[in-house]
Amino acid sequence: MDVGGTFTDLVALTPEGAIEVRKVATTPEDAAVGVFRALDALASPAIELLVHGTTIATNALLERRGARVVLVATRGFEDLLWLRRQDRAALYDLARDHPAPLVARGDVVGVAERMGPAEVLEPLTEGEVARVVVAVRALAPEAVAIALLFAFRDATHERLLAAALRDALPRVSVAASHEVLPLFREFERTSTTTVEAYLRPRVSSYIERLDGGLRERGIGALRVMTSSGGTRAPAAAAAHAASLALSGPAGGVVGARLVGAAVGLADLLTLDMGGTSADASLVVSGAPLADGAGGVGGVPLALPAVLIETVSAGGGSIARLDEGGALRVGPESAGAMPGPACYGRGGE
Numbered sequence: 001m002d003v004g005g006t007f008t009d010l011v012a013l014t015p016e017g018a019i020e021v022r023k024v025a026t027t028p029e030d031a032a033v034g035v036f037r038a039l040d041a042l043a044s045p046a047i048e049l050l051v052h053g054t055t056i057a058t059n060a061l062l063e064r065r066g067a068r069v070v071l072v073a074t075r076g077f078e079d080l081l082w083l084r085r086q087d088r089a090a091l092y093d094l095a096r097d098h099p100a101p102l103v104a105r106g107d108v109v110g111v112a113e114r115m116g117p118a119e120v121l122e123p124l125t126e127g128e129v130a131r132v133v134v135a136v137r138a139l140a141p142e143a144v145a146i147a148l149l150f151a152f153r154d155a156t157h158e159r160l161l162a163a164a165l166r167d168a169l170p171r172v173s174v175a176a177s178h179e180v181l182p183l184f185r186e187f188e189r190t191s192t193t194t195v196e197a198y199l200r201p202r203v204s205s206y207i208e209r210l211d212g213g214l215r216e217r218g219i220g221a222l223r224v225m226t227s228s229g230g231t232r233a234p235a236a237a238a239a240h241a242a243s244l245a246l247s248g249p250a251g252g253v254v255g256a257r258l259v260g261a262a263v264g265l266a267d268l269l270t271l272d273m274g275g276t277s278a279d280a281s282l283v284v285s286g287a288p289l290a291d292g293a294g295g296v297g298g299v300p301l302a303l304p305a306v307l308i309e310t311v312s313a314g315g316g317s318i319a320r321l322d323e324g325g326a327l328r329v330g331p332e333s334a335g336a337m338p339g340p341a342c343y344g345r346g347g348e
Contacts (some may be wrong), residue, residue, distance in 0.1 A: 002053040006035035006275025024335040032210040053225035053251035057244040061296040062312040066198035067142035073105045074149045075110035096165035099298035102198045119321035124157040145197035147177040147190040173200045188302035196242040203241035227305035250306045274314035277334040281308045316340045
């Protein structure tokens with residue numbers, strides 16, 4: 001099962017080796033509804049295993065439709081997401097800039113603490129933890145990302161802050177970098193943790209609804225495709241939303257590899273055109289290329305993933321003229337409702 005921004009596609013394999021295919025329109029208000037409609041259209045509803053690829057995380061990043069995140073960072077490093085690695089977006093284009101971070105600058109809270117590589121340089125006091133909690137609560141976030149210096153070496157300070165914020169804001173998702181990506185490189189760790197916080201409320205809510213509906217239909221097991229081409233159980237997928245950033249596109253590459261193997265081709269260039277995005281990848285010597293420091297929509301994401309270049313230009317991408325009269329395409333998509341202009345469902 002693959003849920004895209006426009007269509008939801010299902011391929012069912014019967015014990016006898018027969019294949020059933022169902023395609024329904026994705027339901028933007030709740031993508032799980034489209035999944036249930038596709039399943040209900042099957043001739044044989046008995047399902048032992050459902051492997052599910054979804055672009056809910058991909059499209060949220062491309063269209064900037066995630067949660068409002070507050071970032072908690074070591075004092076003095078509040079601008080890390082804006083400084084990046086001081087590389088240029090395009091080497092010879094002076095007018096080009098990187099996409100804006102997922103966090104507003106006013107939604108970054110600095111913490112008076114400092115871990116070094118071998119010891120605590122500035123202790124985190126109870127009073128400072130209380131101050132940070134008050135500051136974060138005042139910003140009314142939908143999710144919180146915590147990324148402190150050297151937390152991959154010693155996560156004591158991050159654990160204290162995470163516990164305090166989870167107690168004070170029980171309805172708000174809190175992502176700490178030592179839980180998301182306990183590796184060195186401050187910018188990539190901070191960016192990846194921010195992506196996790198940005199996506200988790202939307203992804204976890206969707207998986208919870210989906211898993212509940214599947215259980216009601218008697219489906220034995222659900223596995224969710226990850227960016228690396230593997231799968232996770234529902235609870236693990238909900239708690240690691242950033243790992244689903246390329247869930248749908250990764251499934252396309254895995255499928256292309258199998259098609260190549262079936263016709264005796266081990267080296268492939270794959271192109272997966274959807275309604276919201278177009279995704280290109282390479283299969284070399286029968287294996288998809290892997291990437292551990294890529295990104296989606298210009299947002300760095302340092303998690304294991306199939307190497308995929310995704311652009312926000314699909315069959316339903318909205319074309320418009322910008323302030324200077326130049327033609328722009330995307331990242332906004334007409335999705336399944338009203339869908340592309342040829343659907344005749346209204347829209348401009």
